[in-house]
Amino acid sequence: MGIQFGSTGRAQRGFAVGIDLGTTNSLVAWLGEDGRPHVVDGAHGPLVPSVIAFDARGELRAVGVPADERVQLDPLHTIYSVKRLMGRSADEVAGELDLLPYVVHREEGSAAVRIEVGARRWTPPELSAFILRELKARASAALGQDVTQAVVTVPAYFNDAQRQATKDAGRLAGLDVLRIVNEPTAAALAYGLDRRPDGRIAVYDFGGGTFDISILHMHEGMCEVLATAGDTRLGGDDLDRAMVGAVFAQLQAAGIDLSGHPEALQRLRKAAIACKWALSAAQTATLRLELPEFGRPAVEIAWTRADFEALIGPIVARTLVPCRQALKDAGLRADQLDDVVLVGGSTRVPLVRAKVAELFGRAPHADIDPDLVVALGAAVQADILTSGRRDLLLLDVTPLSLGIETAGGGIAKLIHRNSAVPASQTEEFTTSVDLQTGVVVHVVQGERELAHDCRSLARLLLPIAPMPAGLPRVAVTFLIDANGILHVTARDLRTGKELALEVKPTYGLREDEMVRMLDDAFDHAEDDVARRLFADAAVDADNVVRATERAMQGPSAAQLDPDELDEIVGRVASVKAALATRQAEPVKAAVAALNHATFRLAEVEMARALDVAAHDQHVLGDLAQAIAPDPASVKPKHDRPHA
Amino acid sequence: MAYSEKVLDHYNNPRNVGALPKDDPTVGTGVVGAPECGDVMKLQIRVNADGVIEDARFKTFGCGSAIASSSLATEWVKGKTVDEAATIRNTDIVQELNLPPIKIHCSVLAEDAIRAALADYKRKNAALQGTTP
Amino acid sequence: MAIAHDEALRPCVVGPWVLGGADRLDWRVAPPPGTQPPDAFAVLGLPRRLLLDEDRVGVAARGLMRELHPDRFHRDGPEAVARAQWHSSLVNDAVRTLRGLERRAALVVGFADDVGRAHKPPPALLERVFDWNEQLDEGDAASRGVVAAEVATACAAARLRLEAGARQWDVAQLLREQAGSAAAGVTVTDADAVLLSVLGELRYLDNLLERLAGGAD
Structure with missing residues (x-):
């Protein structure tokens, strides 16, 4: 057996986390001993920008905030919005590539894409794995134990290939992906944890790159999805892109052509995003763009919220189509809903809120942080899986119909969209010519009538013993599991034997590719560990050196004798020298020596601090007495005057 | 899987769509349906004095496979005698169009339609000719 | 466990x-x-x-x-x-x-299986369905309205027959259960026959309703 789930019980509890792997930002959360989900914070807050920076040779430089800062400096080697490419083909993403400055290739002999960075070509799951590895390391550090299991969220409207790609990314990052959970469903779980609502809710999830709507029935701890719909190519990115396009055209009209200046375009993208956020809070904002390439001062463009809303109106309107579809599929009218929950950063845009309120006829619920709620829900789901708690349960649906191609390119639907999962369907196959030795079954996913308009998932090759036409009987069972991922088995009904089924996934990674990537990932993992150890030691060293230098400039230093001072200065220098080795161990040793040398200094500092505190308290006491000599006359400052 | 151009053409450009005068004694009409998918198919033949089917028309409301099956059936019956046409089997259609099991009922429908049209023609002409078995 | x-x-x-x-x-x-x-x-x-x-x-x-x-x-x-x-x-x-009653009825009579495949709808029904489809193909808005009204009436009638058939079937099933499992074999009762014919008709009517709703063309 490939996976061992390890021993069960509470000891395992801290190991399974919930991960929101987003288009723009990712984050990780876990369920605390208090029974509540918590996000794991980093130096820059809980959100890790889903950005991976390489250098020109293709070596990994940074993930997250430091990588995000490099987007404008080195756009060709800094990868963002990988989620848009997960499990998709070169043809499918062709229309979105103008959004991405890096080089995307079609892979020979496969429909999947590769991203070229320096001398290397990466698959989207490999790049996503860098982000997952960062989150894994962050969670392991915060929890003080190695995190090896995770529940990872995906947009509800993700198809089988996109879900499989996400699972592959987890495996490459050294995570056992316990479950793939739909983002709006995870949000509903977090929402339901507190409120224990009984009724029907809609979750409107407008993220960085995807849009989902789910209608759920919440009932005694069960979150039962009734219907889901969405658009995996519609997100906050599109709002940014509309603004970038408008400014680009405006500049072009003024004789400034940004095409061919990827750095300037990236600065414009950043400026547009900042302006978008400013316009969510204020009625006007200024988009400021530095243009050193053109040897001219920065350009400032004034935007009003009305301008912005006119620009993005059509994009926001596109989200309302799936909303109506989902209501229809759930068999509900908008007024039969008990609440509407907003998820995803893009729901901070006032126009989005207004349109949602208009469609559903009620103000949406907005007091949960739309950036965090999905990861929090994923952490709750991780707890459900590993702790054995029975008070909560998610029941989800498959977003897309599953079918097989029929002659003439049509499709026969086997499992309809919005069927509760797990769902299964068995079909019988036979041969149409004598002595035929195989049947090919083309499995597709989608709602369109023709196979080539749907997403091709795989081709199954059923081996068949040669017999006269029509005699063989092969039963093929399709099962969509709780993750929304398809499993297929085949059986020869005449012999009762299980058939070895050859599966050619259209977009997925082949097993040999997976093995190679896992080897690579393992090599990288050692690098990663070393890098993280050094980074942690370096932060520690920096803190100690700063504190020492501050104390040395203060009054405490005067109380030390010159030998002690010399030693401290020497130890500080050796810490700085150790940092240059970029090895954790020398840094730790040097810091320990510095700590030892500053023992006396620290004591003096501490005594002085206590002294100051005592003095402050004394002063405060005096002050209090001076203001309020008689407790009876004390009254609140803002009290209304007596009549 | 790849289909031959000829087969795909039956899906994209069905032949012999239309109708023949229903009350003409040389015309046989068959209307059949497959209730499990709701398809309905009408197939008509015109038989000349030599007992040869000289024309055939169809109209089908249903899925692409049902349309292709009936299109193919009209092509095949043309030029055949009434007795020869009766030997066309649904399995021949399945093989020619490479129909998957889930669509085999479409070929059954086409076979039924041919038989129904032949029966109608024979009924009309039984009194006149009285010899056809 | x-x-x-x-x-x-x-x-x-x-x-x-x-x-x-x-x-x-x-x-x-x-x-x-x-x-x-x-x-x-x-x-x-x-x-x-x-x-x-x-x-x-x-x-x-x-x-x-x-x-x-x-x-x-x-x-x-x-x-x-x-x-x-x-x-x-x-x-x-x-x-x-x-x-849904229609699905339950389809289940008990085996409509999706050989029973359904063997069932031949009466020619009169098929001709009526064919004519309705043809009118939708060739007719104007007015004749579309006529077809819609006729189909709706036929649907309502079919559903009443379905309910009556279901009641009849439930009674037969109850008697079968009381008689013990020996009698619970697959014999086509009168109720089965009613259900089968109504289901056959409803399938066509549902397709027409879908066309009228603007679904298929």
């Missing part, structure tokens, strides 16, 4: 479980193919009645899901999870099969 759940699903035919190994074997982890799908009424523990209170379907399914959903078995290892995927898919499939 398995006993309670197996008991809940006792009527099911669950064949030998085939399990994939490593993570990548997703495509191969599956329920036993070729096993007969178990009876939907039995899966949900509901009486075999056509005029069933539909709320009971949801209540029964939620109760079973609480016990059988794969998320309940994560701590028992991948084999238990895989089995739960199959078991809970049976519950979900049963819910889909039992929602």
Whole structure:
């Protein structure tokens, strides 16, 4: 057996986390001993920008905030919005590539894409794995134990290939992906944890790159999805892109052509995003763009919220189509809903809120942080899986119909969209010519009538013993599991034997590719560990050196004798020298020596601090007495005057 | 899987769509349906004095496979005698169009339609000719 | 752990479980193919009645899901999870099969199987359906309205007949149950025949309604 789930019980509890792997930002959360989900914070807050920076040779430089800062400096080697490419083909993403400055290739002999960075070509799951590895390391550090299991969220409207790609990314990052959970469903779980609502809710999830709507029935701890719909190519990115396009055209009209200046375009993208956020809070904002390439001062463009809303109106309107579809599929009218929950950063845009309120006829619920709620829900789901708690349960649906191609390119639907999962369907196959030795079954996913308009998932090759036409009987069972991922088995009904089924996934990674990537990932993992150890030691060293230098400039230093001072200065220098080795161990040793040398200094500092505190308290006491000599006359400052 | 151009053409450009005068004694009409998918198919033949089917028309409301099956059936019956046409089997259609099991009922429908049209023609002409078995 | 759940699903035919190994074997982890799908009424523990209170379907399914959903078995290892995927898919499939009188009737008469395939609709019905379709193809808005009204009337009549047939079938089923399992064989009763003919008609009428709603063209 490939996976061992390890021993069960509470000891395992801290190991399974919930991960929101987003288009723009990712984050990780876990369920605390208090029974509540918590996000794991980093130096820059809980959100890790889903950005991976390489250098020109293709070596990994940074993930997250430091990588995000490099987007404008080195756009060709800094990868963002990988989620848009997960499990998709070169043809499918062709229309979105103008959004991405890096080089995307079609892979020979496969429909999947590769991203070229320096001398290397990466698959989207490999790049996503860098982000997952960062989150894994962050969670392991915060929890003080190695995190090896995770529940990872995906947009509800993700198809089988996109879900499989996400699972592959987890495996490459050294995570056992316990479950793939739909983002709006995870949000509903977090929402339901507190409120224990009984009724029907809609979750409107407008993220960085995807849009989902789910209608759920919440009932005694069960979150039962009734219907889901969405658009995996519609997100906050599109709002940014509309603004970038408008400014680009405006500049072009003024004789400034940004095409061919990827750095300037990236600065414009950043400026547009900042302006978008400013316009969510204020009625006007200024988009400021530095243009050193053109040897001219920065350009400032004034935007009003009305301008912005006119620009993005059509994009926001596109989200309302799936909303109506989902209501229809759930068999509900908008007024039969008990609440509407907003998820995803893009729901901070006032126009989005207004349109949602208009469609559903009620103000949406907005007091949960739309950036965090999905990861929090994923952490709750991780707890459900590993702790054995029975008070909560998610029941989800498959977003897309599953079918097989029929002659003439049509499709026969086997499992309809919005069927509760797990769902299964068995079909019988036979041969149409004598002595035929195989049947090919083309499995597709989608709602369109023709196979080539749907997403091709795989081709199954059923081996068949040669017999006269029509005699063989092969039963093929399709099962969509709780993750929304398809499993297929085949059986020869005449012999009762299980058939070895050859599966050619259209977009997925082949097993040999997976093995190679896992080897690579393992090599990288050692690098990663070393890098993280050094980074942690370096932060520690920096803190100690700063504190020492501050104390040395203060009054405490005067109380030390010159030998002690010399030693401290020497130890500080050796810490700085150790940092240059970029090895954790020398840094730790040097810091320990510095700590030892500053023992006396620290004591003096501490005594002085206590002294100051005592003095402050004394002063405060005096002050209090001076203001309020008689407790009876004390009254609140803002009290209304007596009549 | 790849289909031959000829087969795909039956899906994209069905032949012999239309109708023949229903009350003409040389015309046989068959209307059949497959209730499990709701398809309905009408197939008509015109038989000349030599007992040869000289024309055939169809109209089908249903899925692409049902349309292709009936299109193919009209092509095949043309030029055949009434007795020869009766030997066309649904399995021949399945093989020619490479129909998957889930669509085999479409070929059954086409076979039924041919038989129904032949029966109608024979009924009309039984009194006149009285010899056809 | 398995006993309670197996008991809940006792009527099911669950064949030998085939399990994939490593993570990548997703495509191969599956329920036993070729096993007969178990009876939907039995899966949900509901009486075999056509005029069933539909709320009971949801209540029964939620109760079973609480016990059988794969998320309940994560701590028992991948084999238990895989089995739960199959078991809970049976519950979900049963819910889909039992929602709506038309679907329940189709189930009890075997409309999706050989029985349905062998059923030949009366020629008069087929000609009427053909004419309606042709009018929709060639007619103007006014004749479309006429067709819509005629189809709606035919639908209403068919549904009344379906309900009457269902009542008749439920009575026959009750008598069969009281007579014991020996008499519960697959004999086509009068009620079955009524249901079969109404279902055949409704399938055509539903297609026409879909066309009228602007679905297919």
